[in-house]
Amino acid sequence: MKKLEFLIAVIAAFAFTACNKKDQVSDEKLLIGTWEETNTLVEPQAYSFDGLYMRSVSEFYPSQEVWVYSLSRQDGKLVISFKGIVNEETGVVEEIGREPITIVKLNASELEWEYYIGVYPDPIMKQEQYKKIK
16 A cells, blocks of 8 residues: 555656646746836836847837847746847847846736846845736
């Protein structure tokens, strides 16, 4: 009887591990699309992700920045790291530092992330919420 219980526990552990890996892939794919900020009192910012580039696409901000990004996992959370910004005139990727963004929540219609801003006297954690518009 104990062997049967052990076998069931092992099978369940493998099943849950397989589900978690599957969810990680789907989380990354859910980021693809256009997201508009929802927790702002001023005009909302919007970003579009295509798997390689993050573009600012808000009609209220004339500067259309294009960032090269990559995704990784840290402590079980999805993290957006930036490799540089694309120079509008030359198309060359300039290595400009930007703080990574940690995704706190991501589903088919909602995105919430956090990142640090400022360095003096102490960094401040900023949180932003977005809704998917495309």
